[in-house]
Amino acid sequence: MPKKIRLGILGGGGDSLIGVLHRVASFINDNYEIVGAVFNPDYDQSVEFAKEIDIPTNRIYKDFDTLVEEELKLPEDERIQVCSVQTPNFLHFPMAKKLLDNGFHVICEKPMTMDYAEAKILEEAHQKSGKIFALTHTYTGYPMVRQMKEMIKTGELGKIHKVDAQYYQGWINSIIHDKEKRSTVWRLDPTKAGISSCMGDIGVHAFNMVEFTTGLQIKSVLCDFNYLYEDNKMDVDGTVLVRMDDHVKGVIRSSQVATGEENGLTIAIYGEKGALKWEQERPNFLYKMSDTEPLQVYKPGHAYNSEFSLNASKLPPGHPEGIFDSMANIYLGAARAIRGEAYKEGEFPTMKDGVRGMNFIESTVASHKGGNVWVALD
Ligand SMILES: NC(=O)c1ccc[n+]([C@@H]2O[C@H](COP(=O)([O-])OP(=O)(O)OC[C@H]3O[C@@H](n4cnc5c(N)ncnc54)[C@H](O)[C@@H]3O)[C@@H](O)[C@H]2O)c1
Numbered sequence: 548m549p550k551k552i553r554l555g556i557l558g559g560g561g562d563s564l565i566g567v568l569h570r571v572a573s574f575i576n577d578n579y580e581i582v583g584a585v586f587n588p589d590y591d592q593s594v595e596f597a598k599e600i601d602i603p604t605n606r607i608y609k610d611f612d613t614l615v616e617e618e619l620k621l622p623e624d625e626r627i628q629v630c631s632v633q634t635p636n637f638l639h640f641p642m643a644k645k646l647l648d649n650g651f652h653v654i655c656e657k658p659m660t661m662d663y664a665e666a667k668i669l670e671e672a673h674q675k676s677g678k679i680f681a682l683t684h685t686y687t688g689y690p691m692v693r694q695m696k697e698m699i700k701t702g703e704l705g706k707i708h709k710v711d712a713q714y715y716q717g718w719i720n721s722i723i724h725d726k727e728k729r730s731t732v733w734r735l736d737p738t739k740a741g742i743s744s745c746m747g748d749i750g751v752h753a754f755n756m757v758e759f760t761t762g763l764q765i766k767s768v769l770c771d772f773n774y775l776y777e778d779n780k781m782d783v784d785g786t787v788l789v790r791m792d793d794h795v796k797g798v799i800r801s802s803q804v805a806t807g808e809e810n811g812l813t814i815a816i817y818g819e820k821g822a823l824k825w826e827q828e829r830p831n832f833l834y835k836m837s838d839t840e841p842l843q844v845y846k847p848g849h850a851y852n853s854e855f856s857l858n859a860s861k862l863p864p865g866h867p868e869g870i871f872d873s874m875a876n877i878y879l880g881a882a883r884a885i886r887g888e889a890y891k892e893g894e895f896p897t898m899k900d901g902v903r904g905m906n907f908i909e910s911t912v913a914s915h916k917g918g919n920v921w922v923a924l925d
Contacts, residue, residue, distance in 0.1 A: 568871060692814075743785075
C-alpha cells in the first residue's frame with residue numbers, strides 16, 4: 548500500500564454543510580490523511596474542531612496565508628500535498644490559485660470561481676503549475692451515473708436527441724420569504740456567492756451531468772430566472788433551454804423554491820433507440836426506457852455493468868452505497884492522479900469542467916439579463 552497522501556482542508560468546519568462529506572470521502576478508500584487545516588476563519592473554533600475530530604492541532608493555522616507560508620517551510624515529504632477547498636464560493640479562486648502557484652495539488656468545491664474571467668485565470672495558473680486539479684461535482688462518482696455515461700458512449704441509445712436535467716430543492720423557502728433572513732445568507736449575497744445563486748449552486752451540477760453523461764457540449768442557452776423579490780439580487784429559480792450538437796436540444800431546470808423538494812436531481816437522456824433516467828434520491832437504480840421493450844432497471848455491482856461503473860462500487864450488489872461513496876470515488880480518482888498512476892477520463896471532474904461550468908453560469912445570467920435571449924458558450 549503506498550503511503551497516504553497528506554491532505555489539507557480549507558473550510559468544512561463543524562459549522563459547515565459539506566465538510567463531513569469530504570472528510571468521510573477522503574477516508575473511505577484509505578488514500579488520504581488530514582495533516583493540516585483552516586476549518587474556520589476563527590482560529591479557536593478551528594482548533595476546537597480539530598480536537599473534536601481527533602486531528603493533531605500543531606498544523607491548524609490561523610488563516611490560509613499562514614497555512615501556505617508555514618507548510619512551504621516543511622520538508623517536501625512532510626508538507627501538505629493536496630488541499631481541499633470547501634469554503635464559500637468567493638474564496639475558491641484566491642485559495643486555489645495560490646495553492647497551484649505554490650506547488651500544491653487542489654481539490655475544489657463548485658462553483659469553481661465567482662465568474663468566468665476568474666475561471667480562465669485559474670485555468671492558466673493550473674496549466675503552468677503541472678499540478679492536479681479536481682472539482683467535486685459529487686454526482687459523477689455514482690456507479691449508475693458512470694454506467695449511464697458508458698452506455699451512451701457505446702451507442703445503446705443511438706443518436707441522442709433530447710436532454711432533460713432537473714435539480715430541484717425547496718430549502719430557501721424558509722429564508723427567501725423573510726426580508727431580514729434573506730439578507731443574511733451567503734448564498735444570496737453576490738459578494739460571497741458570485742454572479743448566481745441557484746444556477747451557480749445547483750444548476751451547474753445539472754449542466755455538468757448533461758455534459759458528463761452524453762460526452763456532448765452545450766453550445767447555447769436561453770434562460771429565465773426568478774428572483775421572487777425586488778430586493779433579492781440573486782436567482783432562486785431558473786429554467787434554461789439548451790442547444791447542443793447536431794439537433795440535440797433540451798432543458799435544465801433548477802430551483803431552490805421548489806416547495807417540498809429535497810435534493811431532487813434527475814437526469815434523463817433520450818435517444819432514437821432508447822432512453823436512460825437516473826435520480827439522485829434513488830441512486831442505485833438506472834432506468835432504461837424504450838418504445839418497444841419493457842422498462843429495464845440496472846443496479847450497481849452486477850457483472851452486466853461496465854468496468855468504469857463496477858470500479859465505483861466497493862460491495863456486492865444489494866449493499867446500498869450513497870453520496871459518501873460517490874464523493875469517495877472522486878477522491879480516489881484524484882489520488883491516482885496525484886500519485887502519478889493511470890486513471891480513466893471521468894474518474895474526477897477537472898479544470899475543464901470548472902471552466903465549462905463558469906461559462907455556463909455566466910451565459911445563463913447574460914441570457915436572462917439580456918431579455919431571455921440565446922447566448923452562445925465558448
Ligand atoms: N459538491 C456538492 O454537492 C456541494 C454541496 C454543498 C455545498 N457545496 C459547495 O461547498 C462550499 C461550501 O458550502 P457549505 O454549504 O459547506 O457552506 P457552509 O457555509 O455550510 O460552510 C462553509 C465553511 O467554510 C468556513 N470558512 C468560511 N470562511 C473561511 C475562511 N476564510 N477560511 C477557512 N474557512 C472558512 C466556515 O467556517 C464553514 O466551516 C460551497 O462552495 C458550496 O457551493 C458543494
